[in-house]
Structure formats: structure tokens, C-alpha cells
Amino acid sequence: xxxxxxxxxxxxxxxxxxxxxxxxxxxxxxxxxxxxxxxxxxxxxxxxxxxxxxxxxxxxxxxxxxxxxxxxxxxxxxxxxxxxxxxxxxxxxxxxxxxxxxxxxxxxxxxxxxxxxxxxxxxxxxxxxxxxxxxxxxxxxxxxxxxxxxxxxxxxxxxxxxxxxxxxxxxxxxxxxxxxxxxxxxxxxxxxxxxxxxxxxxxxxxxxxxxxxxxxxxxxxxxxxxxxxxxxxxxxxxxxxxxxxxxxxxxxxxxxxxxxxxxxxxxxxxxxxxxxxxxxxxxxxxxxxxx
Amino acid sequence: xxxxxxxxxxxxxxxxxxxxxxxxxxxxxxxxxxxxxxxxxxxxxxxxxxxxxxxxxxxxxxxxxxxxxxxxxxxxxxxxxxxxxxxxxxxxxxxxxxxxxxxxxxxxxxxxxxxxxxxxxxxxxxxxxxxxxxxxxxxxxxxxxxxxxxxxxxxxxxxxxxxxxxxxxxxxxxxxxxxxxxxxxxxxxxxxxxxxxxxxxxxxxxxxxxxxxxxxxxxxxxxxxxxxxxxxx
Numbered sequence: 432x433x434x435x436x437x438x439x440x441x442x443x444x445x446x447x448x449x450x451x452x453x454x455x456x457x458x459x460x461x462x463x464x465x466x467x468x469x470x471x472x473x474x475x476x477x478x479x480x481x482x483x484x485x486x487x488x489x490x491x492x493x494x495x496x497x498x499x500x501x502x503x504x505x506x507x508x509x510x511x512x513x514x515x516x517x518x519x520x521x522x523x524x525x526x527x528x529x530x531x532x533x534x535x536x537x538x539x540x541x542x543x544x545x546x547x548x549x550x551x552x553x554x555x556x557x558x559x560x561x562x563x564x565x566x567x568x569x570x571x572x573x574x575x576x577x578x579x580x581x582x583x584x585x586x587x588x589x590x591x592x593x594x595x596x597x598x599x600x601x602x603x604x605x606x607x608x609x610x611x612x613x614x615x616x617x618x619x620x621x622x623x624x625x626x627x628x629x630x631x632x633x634x635x636x637x638x639x640x641x642x643x644x645x646x647x648x649x650x651x652x653x654x655x656x657x658x659x660x661x662x663x664x665x666x667x668x669x670x671x672x673x674x675x676x677x678x679x680x681x682x683x684x685x686x687x688x689x690x691x692x693x694x695x696x697x698x699x700x701x702x703x704x705x706x707x708x709x710x711x712x713x714x715x716x717x718x719x720x721x722x
Numbered sequence: 723x724x725x726x727x728x729x730x731x732x733x734x735x736x737x738x739x740x741x742x743x744x745x746x747x748x749x750x751x752x753x754x755x756x757x758x759x760x761x762x763x764x765x766x767x768x769x770x771x772x773x774x775x776x777x778x779x780x781x782x783x784x785x786x787x788x789x790x791x792x793x794x795x796x797x798x799x800x801x802x803x804x805x806x807x808x809x810x811x812x813x814x815x816x817x818x819x820x821x822x823x824x825x826x827x828x829x830x831x832x833x834x835x836x837x838x839x840x841x842x843x844x845x846x847x848x849x850x851x852x853x854x855x856x857x858x859x860x861x862x863x864x865x866x867x868x869x870x871x872x873x874x875x876x877x878x879x880x881x882x883x884x885x886x887x888x889x890x891x892x893x894x895x896x897x898x899x900x901x902x903x904x905x906x907x908x909x910x911x912x913x914x915x916x917x918x919x920x921x922x923x924x925x926x927x928x929x930x931x932x933x934x935x936x937x938x939x940x941x942x943x944x945x946x947x948x949x950x951x952x953x954x955x
Binding site for chain 1: 726760762766767768769792806808909910911912913915916917918919920921922923928929934
């Protein structure tokens with residue numbers, strides 16, 4: 432299944448791009464509206480880009496009252512709602528509010544690098560949300576943690592149904608002339624092709640640690656990139672930064688993924704699922720997808 | 723209707739310190755003057771947002787100021803090269819004006835030749851920082867040209883319907899003189915179609931995406947800041 436990474440596509444402004452996907456993931460919704468960070472918010476870097484948008488969103492009330500109904504009418508694919516907040520209670524209240532909505536999956540954004548407020552621990556947030564809703568919960572984790580597999584195990588134990596890996600990594604860029612930060616808040620989240628090796632490692636580690644379904648993302652530009660994430664243990668793949676330069680990327684990557692599978696000598700991309708694992712070391716790897 | 727197509731380079735022409743990049747038009751719609759296209763910059767991750775300068779038969783032409791690695795790569799393109807072009811995007815100028823006056827500053831004169839053509843001819847006033855830069859005025863024959871220290875705002879007739887594009891201080895000065903002017907702004911954009919939220923600017927006291935709301939805005943809108951450098955660090 433091909434999705435977008437949260438915050439990388441506005442399906443109401445570009446519905447034709449969203450309709451190429453198998454499911455649409457919303458921008459992260461917080462309890463209250465957030466205007467986001469002051470400009471400058473983006474910078475291109477070598478093989479990547481930085482963003483410091485700051486979770487700009489209309490807030491939970493307007494999202495539920497206006498945006499989600501419009502998304503449901505506009506798209507005929509499942510809608511995953513990305514949920515953010517600054518305490519376990521924030522997250523849980525939004526999950527409870529979504530309980531009567533059209534949300535197919537709730538992705539808990541536990542890893543935005545662009546806000547100052549510290550969130551509660553990932554497992555604590557997942558546990559609170561688990562109590563608040565039966566809707567499937569995917570925990571979006573950061574690969575910045577020294578042992579992301581351990582975090583994955585903790586959120587799995589707390590009731591997560593799946594994992595989204597990875598979010599951006601904090602970085603900075605300087606103006607080469609002034610040597611001052613390009614971004615107004617100095618740092619932003621690094622995304623793009625430079626992230627792919629980090630994403631492969633994190634998906635590999637978290638699949639080995641939990642066996643949970645994983646949406647793999649981070650620097651996916653081609654079908655081959657997507658196939659490699661699947662081989663590391665991603666059940667589904669999301670596109671982020673590539674959507675900025677190529678709004679036709681979902682259809683292209685989907686076609687390339689089939690070609691890449693053929694080159695790998697298998698009939699379907701699912702046939703390489705978890706192939707990057709040593710089956711003797713990781714018992715999860717024996718669980719093959721039979722879609 | 724915006725589309726993304728791979729288009730061949732017809733040619734590049736130096737225009738003072740700028741470069742006019744001419745591309746085959748293919749099935750792309752040139753759009754309304756003031757709208758923009760995202761041009762793939764060879765070797766760079768992100769495309770660059772450029773407003774259409776001229777729309778000769780079968781071509782799209784863009785005036786480029788090489789201020790960073792992406793625009794430099796675009797200026798180095800040669801006939802036979804091909805790049806992806808996505809557009810037209812955003813909201814252009816309203817053309818239902820009675821007494822138009824086109825006002826441009828520096829690389830901001832880029833959309834004015836196509837705008838003048840769409841209006842069936844219109845007086846134009848252009849300001850540049852040097853005689854070298856003023857070579858770009860040749861793209862719109864008949865334009866009145868000033869070079870710093872003279873500023874375009876010293877010559878504007880405020881009774882005209884002003885359609886302007888240029889650096890932030892010029893646009894602010896034009897807005898003060900002509901509250902009903904239409905102003906084309908600039909902000910770093912990764913996508914150009916509302917996906918990245920990178921081009922947020924303050925419009926009517928709210929941070930909004932310039933690619934969705936603009937880039938042409940009424941002078942009565944308030945704006946926080948404009949960044950005229952490339953997105954590249």
C-alpha cells in the first residue's frame with residue numbers, strides 16, 4: 432500500500448495527487464489551532480531539505496467539523512489522521528473525538544522535531560490513546576533515539592497496532608555568505624534522499640523488535656527505494672519529500688515498484704517482505720504477508 | 723490546468739546578468755500572467771518557482787537571476803537538454819483593469835512582458851540597480867527605465883491601476899502609494915502546489931501559503947516578510 436507521509440500533501444488543494452494513493456494521511460492535528468513557525472521555514476541541502484513548519488493546523492474542532500468531512504467527500508480512499516499534542520491527555524482526547532469519525536487509522540505523531548514543547552513518553556501516550564479508542568493506532572517514531580527498536584517494543588506493549596518509521600531528523604543549514612541559520616528557528620527536520628539509509632535501519636530494527644505492521648518512509652524517491660523498505664520489514668510505504676518535486680510520484684513509484692520486484696525475480700513486491708532479515712535470528716521474519 | 727511535463731530547452735540568451743531560458747511549450751498552458759511554474763533544477767532536490775516572462779509561439783520563456791545553485795544550474799542548460807516543468811500554478815494578475823501601469827524592479831520585471839502582451843500593450847516602468855541589470859528592459863520595448871539611486875516610486879502615477887513585481891521594499895513602497903495595486907510576491911517554495919507549507923507568509927494577519935493565496939495579492943493584504951534568495955542553503 433502506498434501512502435503519503437503526514438504533512439507532505441494537502442488533499443483538498445491537490446486531490447488528484449492524493450487519489451493516486453491507497454490511503455491519505457492528514458497533516459498532524461493538535462487540540463488547538465497552530466499557525467506554525469515564522470518564515471523562513473524551508474531550506475534545500477545536499478541530497479535533502481529541512482523544514483520547520485511547526486505543526487501548522489486548524490485545530491481539532493475545525494478539523495473534525497470542516498476538514499475531515501471535506502476529505503471524506505473528496506477522496507474515496509481510507510483517511511489516516513495524524514494526531515499530535517503536548518501531553519498524553521492531548522493525544523487521548525483527540526483520539527476519543529475521532530472515535531465517531533471516518534478515520535481509518537490514527538497515526539500518533541510522537542516525533543516532530545519542530546516544536547519546543549516536550550511531549551510525554553511515547554509508551555505513555557500510546558497507552559492513553561489505546562484506552563480512548565478502538566481505531567487502529569500507528570506510532571510514528573523518530574530514528575534519532577539511540578535504540579529505536581526498544582521504543583518500538585515499548586509502544587507495542589502499550590497497545591500500538593503498527594509503526595510509522597521514520598520522521599525527519601533535526602538539522603540546520605547556514606547561509607553560506609552570512610553564516611547565519613537559514614531557518615527562522617535555526618533547526619528543522621531533515622528529509623529527502625539523505626534519510627533513506629536511516630529509514631532502512633530503523634525499519635529493520637523495529638520489525639525485528641516487534642513484528643508489527645510498519646509504514647516505511649524516509650527518502651523514498653523510486654520504486655527500488657520502496658522495495659528495499661519492504662525487504663527491511665515495511666508492510667506499506669509512504670512518500671514525503673518526493674511529492675514536492677514530483678506530484679505524479681505515487682503513480683510513478685507504484686509502477687517502478689512492480690518493475691523493481693520483477694528485477695528482483697519475484698512476482699509481487701510483497702514477496703520480498705522482510706527478506707533483509709536473517710530468519711534464524713529474527714522469528715518475526717517468518718511471518719510473510721499473504722495479501 | 724496545471725500539468726507536469728518534461729520539456730526540451732530551445733535555447734538560452736544572456737540578458738545583462740540574467741538568462742532568458744526558452745523551453746518547448748508542449749501541452750503546457752502558459753496560464754495567466756503572474757502565475758508561476760516549478761522548473762526542475764538539474765542536480766538539485768527541489769524545483770525552482772519562476773513566473774512566465776514570455777510566451778512566444780510554441781515556447782515558454784523564463785527570466786532567471788543566477789543567485790544560487792538551482793538557478794545557476796537552470797542558466798547552464800543548453801539546447802537539447804530537457805527538464806520537468808510543472809504549472810501554471812498560483813493566482814496571477816487580474817486583467818480587468820482600466821488604466822494599467824506595469825511596475826517592475828530588478829528580476830521582478832520577469833512577469834511583465836507576458837503581462838503587457840495579455841493586456842494588449844500597457845505602459846511600463848522598470849527600476850534596476852545598475853545599467854547592466856537594466857539590459858532586461860529590452861524584453862519589454864517602450865518601458866520607462868530608471869537606475870538607482872532613482873526609484874520607480876518617484877515616477878509612479880498613483881491614479882493608474884498598478885500591477886507590480888519586485889523586491890519587498892519596492893512592493894511596500896508601491897502599496898503605500900497605490901492601495902489598490904496588485905503585487906506579485908516571492909517566498910521559498912519546495913512544491914508550488916500547497917503541499918509543503920514552506921512558503922507561508924503573513925496575509926491579512928494570518929500565516930498562509932503564498933503558492934495557494936498568491937503569488938499576486940492585493941496591496942491591501944499585509945505581509946510579514948519576503949525572502950528573495952533561493953531555497954538552497
